[in-house]
Amino acid sequence: MKYLEANFDGLVGPTHNYAGLSYGNVASKNNAQAVSNPKQAALQGLAKMKALADMGMTQGVLAPQARPDVEAMRKLGFSGSDEQVMKSAYSQVPHIYLAACSASSMWTANAATVSPSADTADNKVHFTPANLTNKYHRSLEPEVTGKILKAVFNDEQYFEHHPHLPDNDHFGDEGAANHTRFCNDYGESGVEFFVYGKYAFNDSKPAPKKFPARHTFEASQAVARLHKLGQQNQVYAQQNPGVIDQGVFHNDVISVGNQNVLFYHQQAFLDTNKVKSDILAKYQGDKFHFIEVPTDRVSVNDAVKSYLFNTQLISLSKGQMTIIAPQECQEIESVNHYLKSVIEADNPIVDVKFFDVKQSMQNGGGPACLRLRVALSEQELAATNQACLINQSKYDELCNWVNKHYRDRLTAADLATLEMLNESRTALDELTKILNLGSVYPFQKA
Numbered sequence: 001m002k003y004l005e006a007n008f009d010g011l012v013g014p015t016h017n018y019a020g021l022s023y024g025n026v027a028s029k030n031n032a033q034a035v036s037n038p039k040q041a042a043l044q045g046l047a048k049m050k051a052l053a054d055m056g057m058t059q060g061v062l063a064p065q066a067r068p069d070v071e072a073m074r075k076l077g078f079s080g081s082d083e084q085v086m087k088s089a090y091s092q093v094p095h096i097y098l099a100a101c102s103a104s105s106m107w108t109a110n111a112a113t114v115s116p117s118a119d120t121a122d123n124k125v126h127f128t129p130a131n132l133t134n135k136y137h138r139s140l141e142p143e144v145t146g147k148i149l150k151a152v153f154n155d156e157q158y159f160e161h162h163p164h165l166p167d168n169d170h171f172g173d174e175g176a177a178n179h180t181r182f183c184n185d186y187g188e189s190g191v192e193f194f195v196y197g198k199y200a201f202n203d204s205k206p207a208p209k210k211f212p213a214r215h216t217f218e219a220s221q222a223v224a225r226l227h228k229l230g231q232q233n234q235v236y237a238q239q240n241p242g243v244i245d246q247g248v249f250h251n252d253v254i255s256v257g258n259q260n261v262l263f264y265h266q267q268a269f270l271d272t273n274k275v276k277s278d279i280l281a282k283y284q285g286d287k288f289h290f291i292e293v294p295t296d297r298v299s300v301n302d303a304v305k306s307y308l309f310n311t312q313l314i315s316l317s318k319g320q321m322t323i324i325a326p327q328e329c330q331e332i333e334s335v336n337h338y339l340k341s342v343i344e345a346d347n348p349i350v351d352v353k354f355f356d357v358k359q360s361m362q363n364g365g366g367p368a369c370l371r372l373r374v375a376l377s378e379q380e381l382a383a384t385n386q387a388c389l390i391n392q393s394k395y396d397e398l399c400n401w402v403n404k405h406y407r408d409r410l411t412a413a414d415l416a417t418l419e420m421l422n423e424s425r426t427a428l429d430e431l432t433k434i435l436n437l438g439s440v441y442p443f444q445k446a
């Protein structure tokens with residue numbers, strides 16, 4: 001049977017804005033209060049999806065969350081009509097109100113951890129939405145993320161959906177941003193590589209000092225248990241706390257893997273030699289390539305600015321991989337130079353393609369943040385909600401939908417208006433029909 005890797009990108013929501021919500025994420029902090037362009041952001045994302053579909057990849061789309069999240073403000077004690085709740089929350093606690101308006105669900109690498117059926121004891125594809133407890137604005141996502149995933153992968157014969165882990169820092173889980181899978185063919189049993197920032201139940205272990213480690217070892221282990229992974233399918237590695245303190249808030253900002261390649265920065269892991277030997281001890285397949293980028297070629301600072309590692313490493317044919325990079329990688333000399341040398345070197349990476357995802361990049365989200373990888377068999381793909389797959393007509397339909405509903409300029413004050421709430425709900429209600437999702441948003445229950 002044929003297996004493939006599908007990418008499910010997050011559609012940027014109509015409230016996309018820059019609120020400086022993510023302490024430890026340098027771009028988010030640096031662009032706080034910039035005026036955003038949600039229309040351009042959504043179209044940039046759709047253009048990337050369409051380009052990958054045109055390259056022959058299976059490309060899906062995940063709906064955004066409903067924002068502003070008025071119910072979240074009610075839970076904090078604001079009352080009255082929707083408009084009264086929005087206005088009083090915005091005037092009394094603007095920073096908290098803006099968190100409830102974030103379009104951060106666009107970064108679907110943080111939506112969930114996914115284990116393909118080739119790795120799981122019951123041969124089902126397992127999904128666990130990430131709890132994203134470390135940031136309030138992101139902790140509002142998992143409930144609806146779970147509903148959207150169930151509406152996309154909606155066949156119990158093939159797909160197993162778990163609730164998100166306990167909402168507590170001890171089990172901080174950032175999903176696939178800290179999870180990669182190595183395998184020979186996508187349908188063969190693989191090595192799932194779980195990277196965590198700290199131990200929650202062991203204070204004697206190293207941890208970052210300045211910025212938070214959002215993801216714990218204990219969370220990774222819990223997900224592996226829920227997904228019924230065999231011992232041979234799991235490898236764990238601690239992120240280097242020193243790079244978290246330099247703005248590497250997820251592992252996918254400092255390393256990326258695919259099939260028989262791990263492309264990573266010299267400083268990515270606490271113990272690189274152990275990472276290599278642990279992977280090699282369990283990986284079964286063609287020659288494995290560790291492509292280590294030395295600090296004297298690309299500094300951690302340039303890696304964070306360019307998002308060299310927040311690139312998608314995709315296989316377009318057997319043994320030949322292409323890097324999907326943000327334009328910023330072309331603009332930073334050391335990185336552009338390095339990418340040229342990687343293509344020429346003896347490894348599976350043969351090409352690099354650059355994309356303009358600047359609206360997302362300014363909030364710390366590169367091409368890899370925008371996608372959730374789901375390895376599927378042909379049968380599993382056939383059981384997937386077909387209305388969520390990108391082809392020419394779905395792309396056209398979604399672009400028209402964006403052009404009809406989205407603004408091209410959005411400020412913080414706009415987010416506290418009833419017009420914004422109504423616009424967003426009207427757009428998303430229509431989207432659930434385009435994507436055949438049923439009712440996934442709390443406002444649709446009313």
Ligand code: SUG
Nearest residue numbers: 018019020021022028109177250369
């Ligand atoms: O969680 N930024 C996101 C970026 C997520 C990137 N994802 C991966 N690396 N996989 C975050 O920090 C900023 C929102 C704001 O400041 O308005 C934000 O949430």
